[in-house]
Amino acid sequence: MHGTGPGRWPTSAASARPTxxxxxxxxxxxxxGSVTACGSDTRSPNTPDxxxxxxxxxxxxxxxxxxxxxxxxxxRAFESxxxxxxVTIETFxxxxxxxxxxxxxxxxxxxxxxxxxPTHVAELLDVDALVPLDDVIDQIxxxxxxxxxxxxxxxxxANYSMPLYTHxxxxxxxxxxLDQAGLEVPSTWEELRHAAEVLTTDDVYGxxxxxxSGDMMATRFLNYYVQSAGDRLLxxxxxxxxxxQAVLDGIAxxxxxxxxxxxxxxxxxxxxxxxxxxxEGKTAFDFNSGFQISGVQQSSPELVEYVAAAPLxxxxxxxxxxxxxxxxxxMIVWEASDMQEEAKAFLRSLYQTEEYxxxxxxxxxxxxxxxxxxxxxxxxxxxxxLEQFADTVEVIDEAVPLGTxxxxxxxxxxxxxxxxxxxxxxxxxxxxxxxxxxxxEAAQAAEEQxxxxxxxxGVEMEH
Amino acid sequence: xxxxxxxxxxxxxxxxPRRRTVTGLWRRLARADKVGVAFVLPSMVAVIGLLIYPVLxxxxxxxxxxxxxxxxxxxxxxxxxxxxxxxxDFWSAFGTSIRWTAGSIAGQLLLGLLLALCLDKVRRFSxxxxxxxxxxxxxxxxxxxxxxxxxxxxxxxxxxxxxTALGITTENVSxxxxxxxxxxxxxxxxxxxxxxxxxxxxxAALKTIPKEQFEAALMDGANxxxxxxxxxxRHIRNVIGLLVILRIIWVFNNFExxxxxxxxxxxxxxxxxxxxxxxTGWGLHQLGMASAITVLLLVxxxxxxxxxxxxxNYWEREDS
Numbered sequence: 001m002h003g004t005g006p007g008r009w010p011t012s013a014a015s016a017r018p019t020x021x022x023x024x025x026x027x028x029x030x031x032x033g034s035v036t037a038c039g040s041d042t043r044s045p046n047t048p049d050x051x052x053x054x055x056x057x058x059x060x061x062x063x064x065x066x067x068x069x070x071x072x073x074x075x076r077a078f079e080s081x082x083x084x085x086x087v088t089i090e091t092f093x094x095x096x097x098x099x100x101x102x103x104x105x106x107x108x109x110x111x112x113x114x115x116x117x118p119t120h121v122a123e124l125l126d127v128d129a130l131v132p133l134d135d136v137i138d139q140i141x142x143x144x145x146x147x148x149x150x151x152x153x154x155x156x157x158a159n160y161s162m163p164l165y166t167h168x169x170x171x172x173x174x175x176x177x178l179d180q181a182g183l184e185v186p187s188t189w190e191e192l193r194h195a196a197e198v199l200t201t202d203d204v205y206g207x208x209x210x211x212x213s214g215d216m217m218a219t220r221f222l223n224y225y226v227q228s229a230g231d232r233l234l235x236x237x238x239x240x241x242x243x244x245q246a247v248l249d250g251i252a253x254x255x256x257x258x259x260x261x262x263x264x265x266x267x268x269x270x271x272x273x274x275x276x277x278x279x280e281g282k283t284a285f286d287f288n289s290g291f292q293i294s295g296v297q298q299s300s301p302e303l304v305e306y307v308a309a310a311p312l313x314x315x316x317x318x319x320x321x322x323x324x325x326x327x328x329x330x331m332i333v334w335e336a337s338d339m340q341e342e343a344k345a346f347l348r349s350l351y352q353t354e355e356y357x358x359x360x361x362x363x364x365x366x367x368x369x370x371x372x373x374x375x376x377x378x379x380x381x382x383x384x385x386l387e388q389f390a391d392t393v394e395v396i397d398e399a400v401p402l403g404t405x406x407x408x409x410x411x412x413x414x415x416x417x418x419x420x421x422x423x424x425x426x427x428x429x430x431x432x433x434x435x436x437x438x439x440x441e442a443a444q445a446a447e448e449q450x451x452x453x454x455x456x457x458g459v460e461m462e463h
Numbered sequence: 464x465x466x467x468x469x470x471x472x473x474x475x476x477x478x479x480p481r482r483r484t485v486t487g488l489w490r491r492l493a494r495a496d497k498v499g500v501a502f503v504l505p506s507m508v509a510v511i512g513l514l515i516y517p518v519l520x521x522x523x524x525x526x527x528x529x530x531x532x533x534x535x536x537x538x539x540x541x542x543x544x545x546x547x548x549x550x551x552d553f554w555s556a557f558g559t560s561i562r563w564t565a566g567s568i569a570g571q572l573l574l575g576l577l578l579a580l581c582l583d584k585v586r587r588f589s590x591x592x593x594x595x596x597x598x599x600x601x602x603x604x605x606x607x608x609x610x611x612x613x614x615x616x617x618x619x620x621x622x623x624x625x626x627t628a629l630g631i632t633t634e635n636v637s638x639x640x641x642x643x644x645x646x647x648x649x650x651x652x653x654x655x656x657x658x659x660x661x662x663x664x665x666x667a668a669l670k671t672i673p674k675e676q677f678e679a680a681l682m683d684g685a686n687x688x689x690x691x692x693x694x695x696x697r698h699i700r701n702v703i704g705l706l707v708i709l710r711i712i713w714v715f716n717n718f719e720x721x722x723x724x725x726x727x728x729x730x731x732x733x734x735x736x737x738x739x740x741x742x743t744g745w746g747l748h749q750l751g752m753a754s755a756i757t758v759l760l761l762v763x764x765x766x767x768x769x770x771x772x773x774x775x776n777y778w779e780r781e782d783s
Contacts, residue, residue, distance in 0.1 A: 205618070427730065434642045
């Protein structure tokens, strides 16, 4: 006997085909199954009684082991305190980070909480992608943060980012190489040129001049020079400045340094390739933040005792110190997040004194406290590396309040982000080096290209 | 003599030729085996979602001014294409793509053919040689990219240091930074990477050639070149043709190897169309323009594939 009861397929020829209604149900189930499988949402809605719950997605740029481990540790601690919350930390390098969030923004797939660069914040503010964090800042203590650092995420009187740590760019040198050559620590650009030329040998390059278009290193180096001359890469009206005399001199200076004291391959270098040369003792000078200490410690521990930093070179010996570049690396909460309260609570937990000091100690000297009172906290100062490099850390500490992120002298602007993310200054240098294009001509073309991008981003400028 | 006349019934003629209309499609679907359709449906959804939708989406965005940082966009029709065909960087990237593809395919084919012919003659340890020679193909592109970048680095690199140590160069060269050598360096790496695929497939085709044909040719007095061109090449040309078509598409679309090795630089010296599209889309955020580049890329590759398939069909007809 043939049956069509539950669990049985019809087997007679007449009943082998399902009815139109059965077919429609089957088709709907297939499609629904596929769609559900592709787009299942594991988030649970917040409970109405204010208990934090759901899946919190955090993106960070903390690729180094100790910092990444600290974030994981903080996530587990937060989960213990809030059993209904699951925290997922995803880590990307800075260049990947930029690609990831621009794509994510277009697709509506952004995290709840993330780290960012100040220039990213400027761009994100421009598209209303962030939520104000004034409530979190006030809970932690607004006066504990440097006003300049908070200003980098300020728009319309509200603060949209919170600095997690800070650092500044300084000049790094090798004491042993300078001593052997009988040279003083250079304090001007010309002294640096001379010292780098003297120290360039078969084994060591005086200084690497990085120009890779996948990073912003050439912009960074040019910015040092331009700042030392009291000029800026962005004019007050928001347009690009690559053609003032100070900028042209800066371009010519670095092109000349590339030809005389730098490895040829540095035309393609990014930040890591550049830093690795110094870590491994292949360059006598470099420019970087305090991350240089841990880099040398890991790569060439035998060189650590010869590592030291000085303020960025000036145009003239009697010029005052200036801030070449200060980075207040912030945390942000995304507008598209439906876990904003959980994100803010997790963010607050990162600033608990003991845990925060542990974070800073994961790269001692590399990350300086964003909270002013922590700088003098005995718990923070009690670290062998910070003790060994006290003078160096002091140099960085002094540079921090003098500078801003590149192009952020007038606060967060989308131009600062474009200036540092499009590789236009890098390609300007490559153009001069590879094709011999005269400096003013290449600079003019790059300036026009930047201004055109600014306009495309909706910036109105007076030309 | 009698003749037989066969009166064939006139061929039925359809007064109204069948037209493919949407209504007709729905009617055919309604008549189709519904259980069969139900089983095929998930796969169709997957194909539409993963293949057809992205292509249609690219075509649509190529007609818009979509920016990655904006949710809204306007239809600009062919403006993106007009901008592209007057853009010197686009044509530079297109030229680099052509040189990169042609050089890579020619090099991979010649090296792969040479290796296959050699291996075909090897009697001892041929399996071991095959495995060793296919190793480059087994490497993931990220290993190849960073590995060669490291080997060719002018500070740490094995090769520049070796050349200097042997006195061949007076100072360490930087093949990936020197404008005179960068293109040839990346081309060489791609040939090294892709030749094993040609080698393995050509070797398999070589094994199918009947030995009697060579013996007969020898008896007819054919020399080595005549044996190669009239017997060997004729047997393997279809395999080569298919490989060339596939590799043209893969190499022309290749992004990761070049991007990992040079990032398209220095300058624009190794910027191919996929890298140009990436920079336009993810760097400049101009998704509409980047989509237009990919649409042009698709059209060009379809055209190339059409020409290559026509050649293949011609050979097949000739063979049969």
